[in-house]
Amino acid sequence: MSNQNISFYENVNRYFDQAAVYTNHPAALLEHVKQCNCTYRVEFPLRYDDGSIEIIYGWRVEHSHHKLPCKGGIRYALEVNEDEVQALAALMTYKCALVDVPFGGAKGGVKIDPRKYTPAQLERITRRYTHELIKKNFIGPAVDVPAPDYGTGEKEMAWIADTYLATHPSELNALGCVTGKPVAQGGIRGRREATGRGLFYALREACNQTDDMKSRGLSVGVAGKRCIIQGLGNVGSNFASIASKEGNIIITGIAEYEGGIFNGEGLDIDAVIKYRQENKSILNYPGAVSFANTGEVLEQECDVLVPAALENQITAENAPRIKAKVILEGANGPVTPDAEEILLQKGVLMIPDMYANAGGVIVSYFEWLKNLSHVRFGRLSQLAEEKSESKLLRAIEEATHYQFPEIERKYIVHGSDEYDLVVSGLEKTMIDAYMQILEIRAQKKLHNLRTAAYVSSIDKVATTYEQLGIFP
Ligand code: GLU
Numbered sequence: 373m374s375n376q377n378i379s380f381y382e383n384v385n386r387y388f389d390q391a392a393v394y395t396n397h398p399a400a401l402l403e404h405v406k407q408c409n410c411t412y413r414v415e416f417p418l419r420y421d422d423g424s425i426e427i428i429y430g431w432r433v434e435h436s437h438h439k440l441p442c443k444g445g446i447r448y449a450l451e452v453n454e455d456e457v458q459a460l461a462a463l464m465t466y467k468c469a470l471v472d473v474p475f476g477g478a479k480g481g482v483k484i485d486p487r488k489y490t491p492a493q494l495e496r497i498t499r500r501y502t503h504e505l506i507k508k509n510f511i512g513p514a515v516d517v518p519a520p521d522y523g524t525g526e527k528e529m530a531w532i533a534d535t536y537l538a539t540h541p542s543e544l545n546a547l548g549c550v551t552g553k554p555v556a557q558g559g560i561r562g563r564r565e566a567t568g569r570g571l572f573y574a575l576r577e578a579c580n581q582t583d584d585m586k587s588r589g590l591s592v593g594v595a596g597k598r599c600i601i602q603g604l605g606n607v608g609s610n611f612a613s614i615a616s617k618e619g620n621i622i623i624t625g626i627a628e629y630e631g632g633i634f635n636g637e638g639l640d641i642d643a644v645i646k647y648r649q650e651n652k653s654i655l656n657y658p659g660a661v662s663f664a665n666t667g668e669v670l671e672q673e674c675d676v677l678v679p680a681a682l683e684n685q686i687t688a689e690n691a692p693r694i695k696a697k698v699i700l701e702g703a704n705g706p707v708t709p710d711a712e713e714i715l716l717q718k719g720v721l722m723i724p725d726m727y728a729n730a731g732g733v734i735v736s737y738f739e740w741l742k743n744l745s746h747v748r749f750g751r752l753s754q755l756a757e758e759k760s761e762s763k764l765l766r767a768i769e770e771a772t773h774y775q776f777p778e779i780e781r782k783y784i785v786h787g788s789d790e791y792d793l794v795v796s797g798l799e800k801t802m803i804d805a806y807m808q809i810l811e812i813r814a815q816k817k818l819h820n821l822r823t824a825a826y827v828s829s830i831d832k833v834a835t836t837y838e839q840l841g842i843f844p
Pocket of ligand 1: 444518519522551704729730732736
């Protein structure tokens with residue numbers, strides 16, 4: 373699905389330039405913010421059991437060191453190339469700055485199709501790639517902290533952590549060298565669903581803006597919005613399930629690489645996921661129209677389109693046929709600048725990637741803090757909270773002669789555990805960042821949320837450099 377003829381990094385820089393004119397920083401500083409600080413390319417052999425050897429190619433790009441460590445996922449896909457990793461690293465810088473996560477931006481990629489390798493081969497590739505990063509100091513809790521991305525997950529993060537720990541046995545904070553780990557290996561509850569959950573909060577905030585909804589003929593609030601999703605990976609599937617259960621959003625279409633399905637009445641997302649697992653395809657899902665050409669699904673009638681797969685999915689070619697009134701970017705760079713121009717002219721509200729999919733890195737930040745502090749969030753406070761709520765409840769009961777039913781009592785006195793704290797920290801960060809974007813949009817009289825988001829990020833990164841005394 374990915375369009376290899378379009379330079380993703382150039383596109384990110386076009387978005388940057390469109391916004392930079394609304395800031396007041398010297399040209400040299402803006403150029404410094406824009407460029408990737410370092411690009412590390414690795415190449416290593418993978419030996420097969422029959423003795424044959426395949427050369428594996430990988431990258432790690434650190435886009436900005438204005439804050440340390442650098443942060444960003446590692447992608448396993450055949451489409452991985454230097455331009456893509458640089459673009460994704462740049463987006464990480466802007467994303468972290470926007471949501472006030474104190475990291476520089478980075479990204480990694482290995483050019484493989486992970487489905488073509490056995491778990492043992494994937495483990496060897498991951499451990500060797502980690503060794504390559506260690507050799508050049510491109511990983512570590514204080515320098516550069518990878519995380520999952522397209523084609524990787526908890527399993528790969530556990531191998532990375534284990535490799536790093538084995539080579540740094542006396543480093544106290546070694547577990548903070550990577551995030552998105554399994555909970556049993558220093559991960560945090562709520563990380564797996566974080567990007568999908570953040571995506572839902574982003575949409576909810578956007579749909580709560582009366583003027584933005586009314587001007588597009590949409591009702592205020594997320595409930596009842598009809599939504600098409602591209603990509604049923606970690607981001608798309610968690611978004612779909614949280615959006616339908618917590619927001620009463622109706623999922624009407626799903627596009628995957630094998631094709632897509634559509635039912636204007638709504639799809640049962642859990643049933644679709646189960647069907648796809650059993651049949652290795654979503655095609656012919658009962659009660660929905662199937663499309664062999666996956667792109668067609670994106671062009672069906674809907675309120676919200678959620679591209680949550682790869683970059684360059686909505687281009688100047690298909691943008692004129694998109695009917696959605698809101699585009700929520702679950703993936704990084706799914707809409708090209710040319711396509712965006714067309715969509716904005718049609719009045720589409722664009723909720724940009726650097727904000728919409730920031731939930732992953734926000735919760736990665738919490739995981740890193742947990743690793744550095746060596747304590748689970750809530751461990752010291754949960755019972756104390758419960759006891760004080762209980763006292764308050766008892767005082768109310770005595771004063772009012774009302775006895776709270778057991779179920780209500782339990783709900784009220786529940787002290788926050790790690791998951792509760794992660795979810796509320798994520799929700800608050802998403803709300804605050806949206807308010808910042810809206811403020812800048814109003815201040816600078818912009819029409820596009822993306823430009824406002826970039827202005828916010830560029831200002832923060834440039835100001836940090838200025839404060840460091842590099843650009844007086
Ligand atoms: N890969 C995710 C992203 O693109 C998460 C990065 C992270 O948690 O560091 O935002």
